[in-house]
Amino acid sequence: MQASSEQLLNAIAQMPQPELEAFVEQVLKLRAQRQAPSVSSAESELLLKINQAIPADLQHRFNELVAKRQALTLTEAEHTELIQLGDRIEQLDAERIEHLAALAKLRNRSLREIMQDLGIQPPACVSAIV
Numbered sequence: 001m002q003a004s005s006e007q008l009l010n011a012i013a014q015m016p017q018p019e020l021e022a023f024v025e026q027v028l029k030l031r032a033q034r035q036a037p038s039v040s041s042a043e044s045e046l047l048l049k050i051n052q053a054i055p056a057d058l059q060h061r062f063n064e065l066v067a068k069r070q071a072l073t074l075t076e077a078e079h080t081e082l083i084q085l086g087d088r089i090e091q092l093d094a095e096r097i098e099h100l101a102a103l104a105k106l107r108n109r110s111l112r113e114i115m116q117d118l119g120i121q122p123p124a125c126v127s128a129i130v
Contacts, residue, residue, distance in 0.1 A: 017056065017057065020056075021055070021056070024053075025048070025052070028048060028051045028052075029044075029048060032044055032047045032048060032051070040106075042106060043103060043106060043107070046099050046102055046103045046106070047103070049095075049096070049099045050096055050099045050100055050103065050118065050120075052096075054089055054092055058085060058088065058089070059089075061081075061085060062082070062085045062086065062089060065078055065081060065082040065085065066082070069082065097111075100114055100115060100118075100120070
């Protein structure tokens with residue numbers, strides 16, 4: 001049975017969040033295998049980790065709190081939560097950079113080259129160091 005992209009997207013849109021995240025992980029694995037079928041399992045694992053997005057619920061809540069802060073309606077408890085979420089997002093970003101650096105080392109390339117190969121743009125505040 002063949003389904004159109006639109007039909008697939010409609011079916012995926014109805015998945016519960018945990019099932020959606022597991023599905024996305026499987027799709028990323030499939031994409032990595034197709035793009036680079038000759039990569040080692042270590043490279044494949046690193047690519048999978050590099051391509052993992054910030055969990056949607058975490059990003060959504062962070063965005064909500066940022067909007068409340070901008071509207072000057074953020075409570076003290078929400079401010080504390082915003083700081084904690086920001087710290088968690090920074091931690092995930094740092095882990096992603098560690099995985100990128102490990103991939104660069106594995107491939108004997110610079111971090112900048114690996115990021116360019118993968119189409120990853122560093123944030124403006126770090127582009128001078130990378």
